[in-house]
Amino acid sequence: MNPQNYLNWNVDPVVFSIPEFNLPFSISIYGLILAAVLAYFGYQAIKPKSTSKKQPESLPEWKVWALFLVSFIVGQIPFIFINSPSIGSIGPIEPRWYGLMFAFAFISGYAIGFKLFKDAGKPQEELDRLLIYVLVATIVGARLGHVFFYEAEFYLRNIHLIPQVWTGGLASHGAAIGIIIAMYLYAKRTAGVTFMWVADRVVPGVAIGGMFIRIGNFFNSEIIGVPTDLPWAVVFEKVDMLPRHPSMLYESILCIIVLVSLFAIYNKYDKNPPEGSLFGAFLVILFSGRFLIEFTKETLADFLEGATFDMGQLLSIPFVLIGAWILWKKVNWKKAGAPLKR
Numbered sequence: 001m002n003p004q005n006y007l008n009w010n011v012d013p014v015v016f017s018i019p020e021f022n023l024p025f026s027i028s029i030y031g032l033i034l035a036a037v038l039a040y041f042g043y044q045a046i047k048p049k050s051t052s053k054k055q056p057e058s059l060p061e062w063k064v065w066a067l068f069l070v071s072f073i074v075g076q077i078p079f080i081f082i083n084s085p086s087i088g089s090i091g092p093i094e095p096r097w098y099g100l101m102f103a104f105a106f107i108s109g110y111a112i113g114f115k116l117f118k119d120a121g122k123p124q125e126e127l128d129r130l131l132i133y134v135l136v137a138t139i140v141g142a143r144l145g146h147v148f149f150y151e152a153e154f155y156l157r158n159i160h161l162i163p164q165v166w167t168g169g170l171a172s173h174g175a176a177i178g179i180i181i182a183m184y185l186y187a188k189r190t191a192g193v194t195f196m197w198v199a200d201r202v203v204p205g206v207a208i209g210g211m212f213i214r215i216g217n218f219f220n221s222e223i224i225g226v227p228t229d230l231p232w233a234v235v236f237e238k239v240d241m242l243p244r245h246p247s248m249l250y251e252s253i254l255c256i257i258v259l260v261s262l263f264a265i266y267n268k269y270d271k272n273p274p275e276g277s278l279f280g281a282f283l284v285i286l287f288s289g290r291f292l293i294e295f296t297k298e299t300l301a302d303f304l305e306g307a308t309f310d311m312g313q314l315l316s317i318p319f320v321l322i323g324a325w326i327l328w329k330k331v332n333w334k335k336a337g338a339p340l341k342r
Helices: 029-046 061-076 097-119 124-150 152-157 172-188 195-219 247-268 277-296 311-330
Strands: 007-009 021-028 086-090 234-236
Touching: 021 029, 021 061, 029 061, 097 124, 097 195, 124 152, 124 172, 124 195, 124 311, 172 195, 172 311, 195 247, 195 277, 247 277, 277 311
Parallel strands: 007 234
Antiparallel strands: 021 086
16 A cells, blocks of 8 residues: 555644743642632622513622632632642643643534524523533543543552643543533422433533544544555554544544434424423433444554454443434324423
């Protein structure tokens, strides 16, 4: 197989670079995470409450800045005494295509969620709260999924490395589990919605988000496929000079197919689909496709070398079965989901 006969991919994953500059003091990374949590709950406590008579007043800008400043200071204080990863300098700042695609994933997912919540007559505040649940669940779930599904032995010997998401290592199946847990917790804490209703409004955003994230994987030359001589094979020069399946692009196309299918159901039922129909269809189509695409991928888990199915396929099977069960047993296809009353 002559590499010159195929697309040769060697794009720099960095979009642009800004030189390093030193900070006057070190900033704890865990302190920043704690500050974000404090700022969120602090804002919930001080924001004006809405009433049935009038719209709530906007929060004064100085209070918002004061909240962020106090949250930052309080978040850093514990880590003056507790060792944690810290930032002593900023830079070189190198935004990467993968990070950019990750941002596009959440922006596009939020835009779709905004439309679906608006169609259902739900306030934007509920969507904003849901976004926090899903964002945290995606990152935590994807990280823990990679840790326990693919490199458990290594991370059990290096537990301190588990929180270091920035070093790489995220698993989509772990993200799926995390998002399902987040949707359940959100539904339990939100009046007037059920888990299935929430899931139906989240999965279209997850589908388009998955499309962007897999494009990010393509820029990074990761999640590569096995060698092939098919005409659309790609030579990932950062890996080797063998023409390979662009498996991440297959998954990106799969996500588009899922999104189109979900909106076909959504529009067929005049924006009020039977509860569970979108969620069930999402699970069946996405993870059936993932099962097939895994045949084109390099195996990630070393302990499954030579096995009939790889870890990605083994993890996909339960999702497909759950989705099929939802579509068969839980969805009333003869009746569109009734609008939920608040």
